[in-house]
Amino acid sequence: xxxxxxxxxxxxxxxxxxxxxxxxxxxxxxxxxxxxxxxxxxxxxxxxxxxxxxxxxxxxxxxxxxxxxxxxxxxxxxxxxxxxxxxxxxxxxxxxxxxxxxxxxxxxxxxxxxxxxxxxxxxxxxxxxxxxxxxxxxxxxxxxxxxxxxxxxxxxxxxxxxxxxxxxxxxxxxxxxxxxxxxxxxxxxxxxxxxxxxxxxxxxxxxxxxxxxxxxxxxxxxxxxxxxxxxxxxxxxxxxxxxxxxxxxxxxxxxxxxxxxxxxxxxxxxxxxxxxxxxxxxxxxxxxxxxxxxxxxxxxxxxxxxxxxxxxxxxxxxxxxx
Amino acid sequence: xxxxxxxxxxxxxxxxxxxxxxxxxxxxxxxxxxxxxxxxxxxxxxxxxxxxxxxxxxxxxxxxxxxxxxxxxxxxxxxxxxxxxxxxxxxxxxxxxxxxxxxxxxxxxxxxxxxxxxxxxxxxxxxxxxxxxxxxxxxxxxxxxxxxxxxxxxxxxxxxxxxxxxxxxxxxxxxxxxxxxxxxxxxxxxxxxxxxxxxxxxxxxxxxxxxxxxxxxxxxxxxxxxxxxxxxxxxxxxxxxxxxxxxxxxxxxxxxxxxxxxxxxxxxxxxxxxxxxxxxxxxxxxxxxxxxxxxxxxxxxxxxxxxxxxxxxxxxxxxxxxx
Ligand SMILES: Cc1ncc(C[n+]2csc(CCOP(=O)(O)OP(=O)(O)O)c2C)c(N)n1
Ligand SMILES: [Mg+2]
Numbered sequence: 001x002x003x004x005x006x007x008x009x010x011x012x013x014x015x016x017x018x019x020x021x022x023x024x025x026x027x028x029x030x031x032x033x034x035x036x037x038x039x040x041x042x043x044x045x046x047x048x049x050x051x052x053x054x055x056x057x058x059x060x061x062x063x064x065x066x067x068x069x070x071x072x073x074x075x076x077x078x079x080x081x082x083x084x085x086x087x088x089x090x091x092x093x094x095x096x097x098x099x100x101x102x103x104x105x106x107x108x109x110x111x112x113x114x115x116x117x118x119x120x121x122x123x124x125x126x127x128x129x130x131x132x133x134x135x136x137x138x139x140x141x142x143x144x145x146x147x148x149x150x151x152x153x154x155x156x157x158x159x160x161x162x163x164x165x166x167x168x169x170x171x172x173x174x175x176x177x178x179x180x181x182x183x184x185x186x187x188x189x190x191x192x193x194x195x196x197x198x199x200x201x202x203x204x205x206x207x208x209x210x211x212x213x214x215x216x217x218x219x220x221x222x223x224x225x226x227x228x229x230x231x232x233x234x235x236x237x238x239x240x241x242x243x244x245x246x247x248x249x250x251x252x253x254x255x256x257x258x259x260x261x262x263x264x265x266x267x268x269x270x271x272x273x274x275x276x277x278x279x280x281x282x283x284x285x286x287x288x289x290x291x292x293x294x295x296x297x298x299x300x301x302x303x304x305x306x307x308x309x310x311x312x313x314x315x316x317x318x319x320x321x322x
Numbered sequence: 323x324x325x326x327x328x329x330x331x332x333x334x335x336x337x338x339x340x341x342x343x344x345x346x347x348x349x350x351x352x353x354x355x356x357x358x359x360x361x362x363x364x365x366x367x368x369x370x371x372x373x374x375x376x377x378x379x380x381x382x383x384x385x386x387x388x389x390x391x392x393x394x395x396x397x398x399x400x401x402x403x404x405x406x407x408x409x410x411x412x413x414x415x416x417x418x419x420x421x422x423x424x425x426x427x428x429x430x431x432x433x434x435x436x437x438x439x440x441x442x443x444x445x446x447x448x449x450x451x452x453x454x455x456x457x458x459x460x461x462x463x464x465x466x467x468x469x470x471x472x473x474x475x476x477x478x479x480x481x482x483x484x485x486x487x488x489x490x491x492x493x494x495x496x497x498x499x500x501x502x503x504x505x506x507x508x509x510x511x512x513x514x515x516x517x518x519x520x521x522x523x524x525x526x527x528x529x530x531x532x533x534x535x536x537x538x539x540x541x542x543x544x545x546x547x548x549x550x551x552x553x554x555x556x557x558x559x560x561x562x563x564x565x566x567x568x569x570x571x572x573x574x575x576x577x578x579x580x581x582x583x584x585x586x587x588x589x590x591x592x593x594x595x596x597x598x599x600x601x602x603x604x605x606x607x608x609x610x611x612x613x614x615x616x617x618x619x620x621x622x623x624x625x626x627x628x629x630x631x632x633x634x635x636x637x638x639x640x641x642x643x644x645x
Contacts, residue, residue, distance in 0.1 A: 027498070027500070028498045028499045028500060030499075031499055031570065031571045032498060032499035032500075032570075032571060035498075053500055053504055055466070055469035055497075055500070055504075055505040055506065056436050056437075056466045056467065056469050056470055056497055056500075056505070057469045057470060057471070058470075059471050060471070083434075083435070084435065084436075087435075087470070087471075119355075119356065120355045120356030120357075120407070120418065121356055121357050121418070122356060122357075122416075122417065122418040122419075122420050122421060122434060123416070123417075123421060123434070124420070124421070124433075124434035124435055124438075125357070125420070125434055291633060291634050292634065292637070293633055293634045293637055294416075294637075296415060296416040296417075296418075296628075296633065297356050297407060297415060297416060297417060297418025297419070297420075297421075298407030298408070298411075298414075298415025298416065298418070298627070298628055299355065299356075299407055300407060300415065300627040300628055300630055301407070301414075301415050301416065301628050301630060301632075301633050303630065304630035304631075304633045305633060
């Protein structure tokens with residue numbers, strides 16, 4: 001049994017060993033090991049040149065990673081909390097995403113970043129901001145929900161040629177999975193995973209919400225409600241084929257998203273299903289997401305902002321009864 | 323908040339110390355959750371700045387803001403309630419440790435984004451200049467924050483426009499685990515003033531009087547139309563960066579040496595040298611601080627949780643009257 005954290009660390013170590021051009025860059029990732037301990041200990045094997053601490057300069061560190069990638073290195077950057085990626089959105093949006101299209105330069109950078117609420121960190125340390133990038137062609141986005149998927153996707157992200165935003169949910173870090181001694185093989189982007197099969201309701205989710213959706217599906221099986229859970233694994237590219245097939249199978253769709261409902265990626269999925277599969281829907285599709293408000297620090301208030309196993313299960317029950 | 327004497331300043335400094343010790347204890351006991359950055363060892367800067375300010379002046383803070391807030395007159399009970407996420411907290415539990423504010427005290431908030439309050443400070447100063455109110459804004463940041471683009475953009479803009487702004491950098495030697503030598507190409511932050519054609523001074527941040535004098539002078543200059551001032555205060559962060567920091571990146575010997583220079587004991591020693599009745603007065607202030615913090619915790623614990631149905635309230639300001 002290995003934690004999400006340790007699996008990512010081992011994957012980074014394996015990639016650092018495999019390719020001397022791979023290096024890590026970020027704030028407090030060296031001796032400190034990163035705010036969530038993901039890179040802990042790596043500096044003793046790989047040294048400060050490859051586990052590179054930066055000043056608190058998100059824009060410059062991402063820009064530097066992009067330049068190094070364009071010149072042939074393979075930087076894996078860490079942005080300490082996804083909330084702080086806002087300071088580097090320019091470099092990612094206006095440079096990384098356009099580097100190959102305009103300049104014909106490769107941009108094999110990976111930006112790892114912890115996202116999400118549930119730890120009482122407050123409004124500027126709890127956001128899920130994939131929506132800042134889902135509408136930017138030229139970027140790939142991974143949002144795994146298990147340690148094995150995280151490892152497999154991280155390997156292909158590091159070995160690829162495309163800039164990747166790699167989202168690690170903070171609540172996944174301490175969870176444990178049976179991983180085995182060897183890491184899983186790399187997994188190409190754009191392949192969703194059916195993590196639970198059922199005939200009544202399809203649930204589409206990613207990152208920690210996919211983990212909760214699976215838990216809800218297991219509970220509901222006992223009640224006789226069959227849930228088909230589609231774990232997207234990557235938002236860009238999006239595996240529309242798998243989603244579509246799963247929706248057509250059950251005729252009912254719930255999309256679960258952690259962030260505010262307005263402007264979220266769930267809306268994009270809903271629109272696509274409506275375009276392609278309207279005739280297959282037996283009930284109106286549903287989105288379960290956060291309210292349109294910042295994430296407050298108080299546990300009581302924060303809990304009112306984020307879907308839970310219970311609210312997901314209730315939404316599924318309701319949809320199944322329509 | 324008015325400070326009539328150095329004893330007043332000591333009283334507030336010891337209150338800050340006890341507040342921060344309580345926060346650390348409550349975290350370790352699991353009674354408060356989330357995160358917090360305490361300022362043990364940096365109390366002289368908080369109180370020195372506040373003592374130099376005039377009632378109408380404004381202040382912007384950082385993630386390490388409890389001391390600043392208390393120095394500006396923040397109520398320990400409501401602050402503690404905010405730490406506990408209670409409805410009686412400064413932001414009804416929305417802010418937590420990192421974003422508390424009280425505009426009635428001129429305290430425009432702690433800020434969870436490194437250097438994130440600098441634009442706000444520039445804007446507050448712009449309003450003061452625009453309406454010629456005589457107000458000066460004090461903006462605190464850390465040494466690590468001086469590496470953000472925001473620091474450089476704000477300094478250039480504020481210098482260019484002669485904004486009534488005093489930027490106080492609390493140089494505590496570390497940004498999280500990153501020592502100055504790993505974070506700054508030029509370790510003097512005051513020296514950066516030259517790049518913007520402004521005055522930069524560096525002072526002993528563990529000396530109440532040194533901080534107060536330097537910030538007073540900077541405020542006078544800024545108020546008289548000379549514009550942006552930069553004051554660097556040298557200090558040491560005696561605790562970990564935040565809860566859970568094992569401080570493996572520095573040695574116990576280094577910390578022990580820093581404790582020898584901590585500002586509270588230094589001020590107590592100075593007062594005892596100057597005033598024969600100091601020991602008794604200090605003991606009384608220590609006692610008062612302990613009682614105030616105990617009462618603050620009691621208030622927080624006995625306060626109700628916020629009502630989850632209020633979670634979307636106040637997202638937008640009510641209609642503002644226009645001219
Ligand atoms: C934009 C941004 N980047 C990184 C962080 C994480 N972080 C919080 S405090 C901190 C260190 C700040 O150092 P400094 O400015 O010296 O202040 P100190 O903590 O020493 O008071 C870091 C890296 C953040 N909150 N915001
Ligand atoms: Mg610092």
